[in-house]
Amino acid sequence: MLPRRNRRFLPAGWRVDAGVPETHDDAVRLLTRFEPVVRYTAGELFLPTAVDGFLHHAGLWRHVPGTAGGECLVPPGGLDPALLAERGERFAGDRLFLRFAQEPLGRAEYRRWRRERHASAFRPASRFAAVGLSARLVDAALRMSLLVRGKVPGGTRAAAHLRYTAHLRPEISPYYGRVFRDAGYLVLQYWYFYAMNDWRSTFGGVNDHEADWEHVTLFLTGPPDRPDPAWVLFSSHDKEGRDVRRRWDDPDLEHVGEHPVVYAGGGSHAGAYRRGDYVTKVSAPGLRRLRRYADGFGIPFLDYHRGDGPGIGPGEERRWTPVVVTDDTPWVRAYRGLWGLDTQDRFGGERAPAGPRYTRDGTVRPSWAYPVTWALLDAEPLGTAHEAELRERRLAAVESRLRDVRAGIEEDRDTSRQHLAAARATGRERPGADAGLGRSQAERVALEEERAALVRARTHPPAPAPAAGDPAHRPVPLEEQARRRRFRAAWAAASASVVLAGAALILVRPPAGVFWSGAGLAFVIVAVEAAAQSRLLRFLRATLVTVVALTAGWAVVMLVTRHWRVAVAAVLMAVAIGLWAGNLRAWLARR
Structure with missing residues (x-):
C-alpha cells in the first residue's frame, strides 16, 4: 500500500x-x-x-x-x-x-x-x-x-x-x-x-x-x-x-x-x-x-x-x-x-x-x-498532463486566498477609518497606521500576478524545463577537457612529496630561518603549480600586486605611527583642496 x-x-x-x-x-x-x-x-x-x-x-x-x-x-x-x-x-x-x-x-x-x-x-x-x-x-x-x-x-x-x-x-x-x-x-x-x-x-x-x-x-x-x-x-x-x-x-x-x-x-x-x-x-x-x-x-x-x-x-x-x-x-x-x-x-x-x-x-x-x-523528485510533476492539473489546483487555491485577502483589506480599511472618525470626534490622538494593511496589499498584488500567469498558461503553456538540467550537477569526463602536458603530469605526481620533503629539511636545517625558508618554499611550490596549470603570468601579476599593496600599507602605517602630525596635516590639506575645487567649479558654473 x-x-x-x-x-x-x-x-x-x-x-x-x-x-x-x-x-x-x-x-x-x-x-x-x-x-x-x-x-x-x-x-x-x-x-x-x-x-x-x-x-x-x-x-x-x-x-x-x-x-x-x-x-x-x-x-x-x-x-x-x-x-x-x-x-x-x-x-x-x-x-x-x-x-x-x-x-x-x-x-x-x-x-x-x-x-x-x-x-x-x-x-x-x-x-x-x-x-x-x-x-x-x-x-x-x-x-x-x-x-x-x-x-x-x-x-x-x-x-x-x-x-x-x-x-x-x-x-x-x-x-x-x-x-x-x-x-x-x-x-x-x-x-x-x-x-x-x-x-x-x-x-x-x-x-x-x-x-x-x-x-x-x-x-x-x-x-x-x-x-x-x-x-x-x-x-x-x-x-x-x-x-x-x-x-x-x-x-x-x-x-x-x-x-x-x-x-x-x-x-x-x-x-x-x-x-x-x-x-x-x-x-x-x-x-x-x-x-x-x-x-x-x-x-x-x-x-x-x-x-x-x-x-x-x-x-x-x-x-x-x-x-x-x-x-x-x-x-x-x-x-x-x-x-x-x-x-x-x-x-x-x-x-x-x-x-x-x-x-x-x-x-x-x-x-x-x-x-x-x-532523488529529490517529490516536487517534479508526473508529466505534462499532471503539471497542467497542478496549475489548475494552484489557481483554485490562489483565487480562494485572493478573495480572503481582499475581504481582509476592506475590513481593515473600514476599521482604520472608524478609528480616525472616533479620534476626530473625541479630540484624542489618532492610533498609528496599521502596518498589516500594507502587507495585505503586497500579498494581494503578488496573488493577482500569480493568478494572471496561471490563467495565461491555459492557452500558452510554459516551455518544458531543459533536459540537461543544472550544469553544476553534471561532471565532465577528462577526455572532453584540455589535455595535460607531460610536465603537468610529472609535477602532479611529485608535488606532494616535494612539499613534505622540503618541510622536513626546513625543520632540520633552515637556510634562512624557519619563517623565511618556509615562505620561500611556499612561493616556489605555488609558482611551479601555477606554471603546471598554465597560470604562471597570472600568479606573477597577483604576486606583484600583493607586494605593492603590502609595501604601501607598511609605508602608511610607518607614517602614521612615527609622523602622525604630518599625516593628519596631509589629510586635512587634501580635504581642504577638494572642497575648494568643488566650490570653485560650482561658482564658475553659475557665472
Missing part, C-alpha cells in the same frame, strides 16, 4: 496500486522491458554475480568483544539465503558479516596469480594532474592513514578473484529487480551484487572492500498499461539527488531502445552516464561535514568509466538473468549485517557494505525506502 503521505502526488483517476504487477511473471516482463545495458572498463575482474553462489562459498561471522577475528557462525559451504535470513533474525542484535576470501594469498601465490592473469588492456591516467595541490596533500595524508586503520589485507583481491572464477559462474549475470510505487511513480530498481570492489588495488582508487551492491532506478509515469520512463538514477559512491539522476530525454543519457546505458566504474562499479575518466572526490565519513564550508572537499581520484570492456544487456555479448525481490524477501529483510569482511575501518571506506535494504548501521537505505525523496 502506498504511504498516505505519497497519495497526494497521484494524478486524478489513478489508483494507489495502479500498474504494480500482480504476479512474478508480470514483474519479470516489466523489468526485462527496461533493463539497463551496463558496460565495464577493460581490466574489470568482478562482474555481477548470484547471491546464492556467493553465500555457499562464504562464511558467516559474528563480532565478539575482546577477540580479533570474531566467531564463525556458519562455515563456507553451509550457507544459503534461507539460513542467512534465519541467522540474521536469531542474531539481530549482533554485528554480523560475511567472509568470502577466507585468507589472502601469500606472496608466492600472489605472484603466480599475476603471471597467470591475461595482460590487462587498462592504462591508468594521471589523476593528480587533474586536481590541485591541496587535494594532493589531503590524498597523501589519507593514504598514509591506511597504515593505522582497518583495511582489506593485500592479496585479498587475488584470493577473491580465484574463488569467483572457479565457483561463481562468471558467465551468469543476475540482477535483483524490484517493482513498486512511490509518490505516484512506478519505480523499477535493478540491484547488482559483486563479489568484491577492487577499486584501490586494480584501478588506483580510494578503497577496496569485499562485496559491493550498486543499483539503477527507473521512475515511470503514464497510464498503468503503458508506463513510460521519466527519470533514471545510477548509484555512484555517496552521491544522491541531482548528482546521480537524469531525465529520460537528457542528452547525457544513452539508450538502446528502451534500455538506459550505464558506464560502470572500474573496480568501484559506480554508474556514469557518459564514457570517460572522471575526477571525483570522496569524503571520509568524519570529514563530510566540511562540505558545508569547502565545496568539493574530499579525496581526489579518477573513476574509469571507459566502457571498453565487457557489456551486459540487450545488444551486448552477455544477457541478464532477472531475479525478483520485494520488501518481504527473507534474506533481504532479515539480514542487516555486512556482505563481506568487516575491517572495522574508522573511515568506513574499507568495510564491506550492507545489503540492498540496509546501511552499515542497520537502518533502512533511503534509496530503498523512499527513492523519490532520495
Whole structure:
C-alpha cells in the first residue's frame, strides 16, 4: 500500500496500486522491458554475480568483544539465503558479516596469480594532474592513514578473484529487480551484487572492500498499461539527488531502445552516464561535514568509466538473468549485517557494505525506502498532463486566498477609518497606521500576478524545463577537457612529496630561518603549480600586486605611527583642496 503521505502526488483517476504487477511473471516482463545495458572498463575482474553462489562459498561471522577475528557462525559451504535470513533474525542484535576470501594469498601465490592473469588492456591516467595541490596533500595524508586503520589485507583481491572464477559462474549475470510505487511513480530498481570492489588495488582508487551492491532506478509515469520512463538514477559512491539522476530525454543519457546505458566504474562499479575518466572526490565519513564550508572537499581520484570492456544487456555479448525481490524477501529483510569482511575501518571506506535494504548501521537505505525523496523528485510533476492539473489546483487555491485577502483589506480599511472618525470626534490622538494593511496589499498584488500567469498558461503553456538540467550537477569526463602536458603530469605526481620533503629539511636545517625558508618554499611550490596549470603570468601579476599593496600599507602605517602630525596635516590639506575645487567649479558654473 502506498504511504498516505505519497497519495497526494497521484494524478486524478489513478489508483494507489495502479500498474504494480500482480504476479512474478508480470514483474519479470516489466523489468526485462527496461533493463539497463551496463558496460565495464577493460581490466574489470568482478562482474555481477548470484547471491546464492556467493553465500555457499562464504562464511558467516559474528563480532565478539575482546577477540580479533570474531566467531564463525556458519562455515563456507553451509550457507544459503534461507539460513542467512534465519541467522540474521536469531542474531539481530549482533554485528554480523560475511567472509568470502577466507585468507589472502601469500606472496608466492600472489605472484603466480599475476603471471597467470591475461595482460590487462587498462592504462591508468594521471589523476593528480587533474586536481590541485591541496587535494594532493589531503590524498597523501589519507593514504598514509591506511597504515593505522582497518583495511582489506593485500592479496585479498587475488584470493577473491580465484574463488569467483572457479565457483561463481562468471558467465551468469543476475540482477535483483524490484517493482513498486512511490509518490505516484512506478519505480523499477535493478540491484547488482559483486563479489568484491577492487577499486584501490586494480584501478588506483580510494578503497577496496569485499562485496559491493550498486543499483539503477527507473521512475515511470503514464497510464498503468503503458508506463513510460521519466527519470533514471545510477548509484555512484555517496552521491544522491541531482548528482546521480537524469531525465529520460537528457542528452547525457544513452539508450538502446528502451534500455538506459550505464558506464560502470572500474573496480568501484559506480554508474556514469557518459564514457570517460572522471575526477571525483570522496569524503571520509568524519570529514563530510566540511562540505558545508569547502565545496568539493574530499579525496581526489579518477573513476574509469571507459566502457571498453565487457557489456551486459540487450545488444551486448552477455544477457541478464532477472531475479525478483520485494520488501518481504527473507534474506533481504532479515539480514542487516555486512556482505563481506568487516575491517572495522574508522573511515568506513574499507568495510564491506550492507545489503540492498540496509546501511552499515542497520537502518533502512533511503534509496530503498523512499527513492523519490532520495532523488529529490517529490516536487517534479508526473508529466505534462499532471503539471497542467497542478496549475489548475494552484489557481483554485490562489483565487480562494485572493478573495480572503481582499475581504481582509476592506475590513481593515473600514476599521482604520472608524478609528480616525472616533479620534476626530473625541479630540484624542489618532492610533498609528496599521502596518498589516500594507502587507495585505503586497500579498494581494503578488496573488493577482500569480493568478494572471496561471490563467495565461491555459492557452500558452510554459516551455518544458531543459533536459540537461543544472550544469553544476553534471561532471565532465577528462577526455572532453584540455589535455595535460607531460610536465603537468610529472609535477602532479611529485608535488606532494616535494612539499613534505622540503618541510622536513626546513625543520632540520633552515637556510634562512624557519619563517623565511618556509615562505620561500611556499612561493616556489605555488609558482611551479601555477606554471603546471598554465597560470604562471597570472600568479606573477597577483604576486606583484600583493607586494605593492603590502609595501604601501607598511609605508602608511610607518607614517602614521612615527609622523602622525604630518599625516593628519596631509589629510586635512587634501580635504581642504577638494572642497575648494568643488566650490570653485560650482561658482564658475553659475557665472
